[in-house]
């Protein structure tokens with residue numbers, strides 16, 4: 001079960017609770033057509049949703065002593081799923097990362113659901129992230145979600161339930177994916193990256209969301225993180241804010257706001273408790289030490305977090321000029337540190 005192809009097909013250790021609940025519903029024939037898979041960013045919800053889709057389509061599921069029913073990996077349906085070419089399996093996601101799922105995509109989905117299955121009689125649709133559907137797309141989905149034609153399951157994947165319209169939520173059965181323990185997260189990441197020696201840091205900074213840790217490693221986000229922390233240090237030793245903001249221009253703004261926020265949280269904990277062992281971003285000790293040595297008032301740190309959250313809200317609604325935002329954040333930061 002440990003080669004790469006297979007690991008795409010099976011739920012992971014920490015998915016057991018949700019998987020068991022689903023199998024129970026399936027056994028009693030209570031599994032709804034609309035399924036909502038939710039949980040903390042990076043816990044592997046999409047991995048879980050795919051494993052579930054493969055199971056639903058599989059002709060002869062095998063029984064595992066720990067996880068219960070699993071897709072067999074050998075029937076025609078499983079072979080097609082492994083190859084990513086199953087005609088009755090559809091994944092709907094934004095055409096561009098971070099953008100909306102358009103109403104036309106939902107119309108195509110509706111069409112797919114209305115067609116007869118080409119293989120086993122069942123069809124599976126995954127919508128991820130489901131909260132990327134805007135009001136029009138969500139409304140276009142309602143009827144299909146309520147009464148999909150044929151034996152179809154629609155699996156909606158989302159970080160937070162509250163980000164979905166109530167009319168969507170009320171038509172689904174919910175399954176929460178809990179985060180792994182620290183141990184489970186490190187085992188997963190060690191298997192994935194045997195050559196890395198920063199697994200403990202990855203587990204901590206991804207807040208036990210190992211798939212988020214994977215994103216950090218594989219999408220260059222760790223480099224963004226270093227560049228941000230270096231910039232915060234440099235501005236206090238006199239480097240110009242404009243120059244640093246320029247060097248940050250390739251960094252995704254929402255990602256930057258997220259990092260700054262969790263660092264400030266760490267700084268508040270450190271300033272209030274003088275306990276460095278409670279700091280999550282332990283690898284950024286230079287930055288933490290600098291803040292500590294400047295005896296920043298925690299009230300200012302709280303205020304800075306508020307500003308970050310205001311900018312986040314504005315960023316989601318519109319597209320502010322990134323460099324101007326970075327410049328402003330750096331100026332505020334410099335002031336706060338009395339530099």
Ligand SMILES: [Zn+2]
Nearest residue numbers: 058072075078
């Ligand atoms: Zn199978």
